Amino acid sequence: MSEVLAKYLPEHAVVTCFELIKANQVHLKIVNERQTRHGDYRKGISGKHEITVNANLNKYRFLITLVHEIAHLVAFEKFGRNIKPHGAEWKYTFQRLMVPFIRPEIFPNQLLGLLAQHFKNPTASSDTDARLALALKQFDEKDDVTYVFQVPDGGYFRIKNGRIFQKKGIRVKRHECLEVKTGRLFLFNPNAEVEILPG
Numbered sequence: 001m002s003e004v005l006a007k008y009l010p011e012h013a014v015v016t017c018f019e020l021i022k023a024n025q026v027h028l029k030i031v032n033e034r035q036t037r038h039g040d041y042r043k044g045i046s047g048k049h050e051i052t053v054n055a056n057l058n059k060y061r062f063l064i065t066l067v068h069e070i071a072h073l074v075a076f077e078k079f080g081r082n083i084k085p086h087g088a089e090w091k092y093t094f095q096r097l098m099v100p101f102i103r104p105e106i107f108p109n110q111l112l113g114l115l116a117q118h119f120k121n122p123t124a125s126s127d128t129d130a131r132l133a134l135a136l137k138q139f140d141e142k143d144d145v146t147y148v149f150q151v152p153d154g155g156y157f158r159i160k161n162g163r164i165f166q167k168k169g170i171r172v173k174r175h176e177c178l179e180v181k182t183g184r185l186f187l188f189n190p191n192a193e194v195e196i197l198p199g
Contacts, residue, residue, distance in 0.1 A: 004030070008055070008062045012105040017063070020070055020097070024077075028066075030055045035160065038125075039065040041072040049073050058139040060107060064126055067097050086124040094122050111135055130173060133191040148175050149190035156180070157194040164197065 002018045008030065009017055021028055027044070029052045038061065039053040051069040053062060071094035072085065079089040101107070102115050114132045127133045137145070151157050151167045157177075158164050165177040165186065174187040 001028075008053075008057075008059060009066075010059050010063060010106045012103075013063050013101055016100055017066060020067070024070060024073055025049055026051050026070065026073065028053070032056075039069045041069040043073075043076075058136065058141070060111060060139055061126070061136050063101060063106070064098075064136075067101065068094060068126075071097050091122050095119050098122075110138075127191065128189065130190045133189070137191065145193055146196050147190060148177070148188045148192040148194050151175075151194060151196055156197040158197055159192070159194055165194075 001021070002014055005014050005017055020026075025048070027048045027050045029050065031052045031054060033054050033056040037054075038057055039051065041049070041051050044050045051066070051073070053065050053069065057065060071090055074097065075083060075090040075093040078093070083089045098115075098119055102112065102119065104112060107115060111132075114129075114135050118126065118129050118132050123129055126136065134147070146157075148157065148167065153167055153169055156164060156166050164180045165188075166180060168176045168178055168185070170176065171187060174189055175192075177186050177188055178184070179186060
């Protein structure tokens with residue numbers, strides 16, 4: 001198992017992650033990309049703790065996702081099944097489990113400060129923390145990625161499912177965009193990946 005983990009995790013995180021998986025009797029599955037989530041946890045019918053993580057994540061996002069899902073398991077076991085999935089008990093557990101990993105041997109310097117800030121009050125998804133999400137995306141193996149914050153106001157763009165939008169402006173931290181087909185207004189995080197269309 002640790003040889004498999006070594007392909008997906010920062011080198012100095014492998015042993016600690018392996019210990020976490022063993023200690024919590026996790027059945028880990030590394031799966032093909034899902035658009036809607038990086039990973040998930042569920043207790044199977046057999047009582048096994050099943051965690052899935054997308055195979056296409058860069059090693060830093062893979063680590064955060066794996067620990068995020070293990071935090072669900074640990075929080076449910078410790079505080080009971082009636083807690084909110086991303087409530088105070090989960091946040092506390094996630095913070096505690098991440099502490100051993102927020103070190104310069106594991107994460108590059110440009111991520112450490114952002115991680116320390118994020119883990120003061122972790123959110124349900126690191127994608128909602130725009131600064132951290134953009135910093136993490138720098139380590140993805142992708143070329144020519146465009147983000148919604150790079151689209152000029154009034155410009156048109158397409159998202160992965162083919163829907164087309166016109167960017168209108170910014171509301172607090174998110175970008176207000178009009179779906180061309182329906183005329184409905186949507187809010188996008190600045191780090192949403194898009195394809196800019198010619199005006």
